[in-house]
Amino acid sequence: xxxxxxxxxxxxxxxxxxxEFEKLDSYGMNNTSDYVRKFGWDKMxxxxxxxxxxxxxxxxxxxxxxxx
Numbered sequence: 001x002x003x004x005x006x007x008x009x010x011x012x013x014x015x016x017x018x019x020e021f022e023k024l025d026s027y028g029m030n031n032t033s034d035y036v037r038k039f040g041w042d043k044m045x046x047x048x049x050x051x052x053x054x055x056x057x058x059x060x061x062x063x064x065x066x067x068x
Contacts, residue, residue: 041055
C-alpha cells in the first residue's frame with residue numbers, strides 16, 4: 001500500500017486555510033466542498049482533473065481532522 005501526503009500538505013498557508021475552513025458549513029452556497037475545490041485539494045497527486053466526489057470526501061475528512 002502506498003501512502004501519499006494529502007494535497008493540503010503542500011500548501012504553505014494550510015493552517016490559515018484550515019481556520020477559514022472551520023467557519024464554513026458542510027452544505028449550502030459557500031460550503032466546505034467548494035473550499036476544497038478552490039485550492040485544488042480534490043485532485044489526486046499526478047492528476048490534472050479532480051475525481052468526482054473527492055472534494056466532498058476530502059471535506060468530510062478535514063472536518064474530522066480539525067475536530068480532534
